Amino acid sequence: MATGPHGSQPDAALVVEHLTKRFGERTAYEDVSFEVGYGEVFGFLGPNGAGKTTMVRTLGTLLAPTSGSARIAGIPLAFETGAAIRGRISIMPESPGLYLRLTVEENLECFAGLYELRDVRERVATALRAVNLTDRARDPCGSLSKGLRQRVALARALLNDPAVLFLDEPTSGLDPVAARDVHALIGGLRDRGVTIFLTTHRLEEAERLCHRVAILNTTLLLIGRPDELRERLFTQALDVRTRTPLPDPGGVFAGLAGVSGWEQPTPGSYVLHVADPDAAAPAVARALVGAGADILSIVESVHSLEDVYLQLVAEDAEAQR
């Protein structure tokens, strides 16, 4: 899935170029460019207030951008194309927004009508099956748990078989079990090749579900595959733990072959910056034994996307000061 704001694919699901949205003085997001290919699950990751929802609403033609341009499912974003774009996409907003006095089925029937679908019964049944809610079809939405309501909202978003499915914080406020169910459903959609634009402030969600991730904090900070982002941001390291703190860690680690530096986050634990963890580990072990240390563990540090994210957002906050 080739990317980059330039050299854009003609058949990309989303092409966003230098998009900016301001509310008066306040900037929701600024100069954001990215592309999403068909069949891709694209994560839009950022802290609260980063501009995620505003971006979804802009691409969903609910808000007009202040500047910049975008193409959604091949249609240029403009006032006149709003209805056409809305017919090709769907959005699951942050809160499900169901008619609580209507049943699950009645809610979906209403939206099938709004999309002018022909075979309403069949489409509703298919959407309900896709979110495993067939047996709740006759229940009033007001009687459903938060997790089930979210699934109804997902079914509603699937009704029109969208070219791009926008999911705005699909698991926010859900308990872990309900969140896991929603994750499984999204995973299923991904495997079926549905193009998904997913916003989240939860890293493990982005890491688990997305082919690529963009990290946003008003401006786009970084974009890439989850594992790429991790590599790009962190030098390789070994985490070392000893039973008692070393009396002279500098004497042990300094000058070791393959070790370019070291830190001591807490007494008895050390982070060694290395070019190649596998090559450096035996030398480190020998040096530690030579110094009479009791080694508890020597492991390659694994950085989650969370570390990438926290570091980026922290750097960004620093830069803005």
Added chain:
Amino acid sequence: MTFSWTRVGAILRKELRDYRRNRFVIFSMSALPLLFIVLTMIQLFTIKVSSSPRLNDRIGISMLYLLIIPTMVPSALTAYSVVGEREQGTLEPVLITPIRREEFLVGKALAAFAPTLVIAYTLFGVFLGAAELFAQPAVVSAIFERSHVLVQLLYTPLLAGWSIWMGIGISARSTDVRAAQQLAVFASLPPLGLVALLSFNVIPASVGLALGLAAGLLVVDGFGWRAVAALFDRERLITGGRA
């Protein structure tokens, strides 16, 4: 994109289903009309035929009570129509579909218009039946002799249309359901006031005047959706008027 009656129908059907299960709506659709039909009946049965020059006025006043029904019932419903959905968070999912604002508004308007007409005409039928059976013959003949029936039949939908567009327009611009409801009730009254002035002969009633007023209302009702559509601003509705 042409105007889609399928989408209007989807909104209409959803609204009617929702009304049936909404206690507030059931209350305003039943309590208010009941109150006014009772007042009308009291008027009707306390008419003394002996004061016959005033007879026609008394009938006119009792009929006026009946016209309060098509005026007030829709404003309770329509004041809620946009701002209420916004407060519930159900507006955004609808606006994300290809629906045009005119379709949304016409769906909402019909959803208030249909039950209002049913209620108002039914109660008018009840009124006529009760008059036929229980009122004094002179009163009954006065009801059917003059243009009372025609006025009632004509003005019921016209007044309803006015208060529907007023209510939806106010709802589209409000940030609070309660404020919208209060405002909508006031806004629904002016044409009823005019009808009242005619009934009380403050403005000398004439067929020409009555028809002129009716024609004016018809124009407002027929084109109201355009004015209201202009008040309906997607972006403002989504961002909650903060922008």
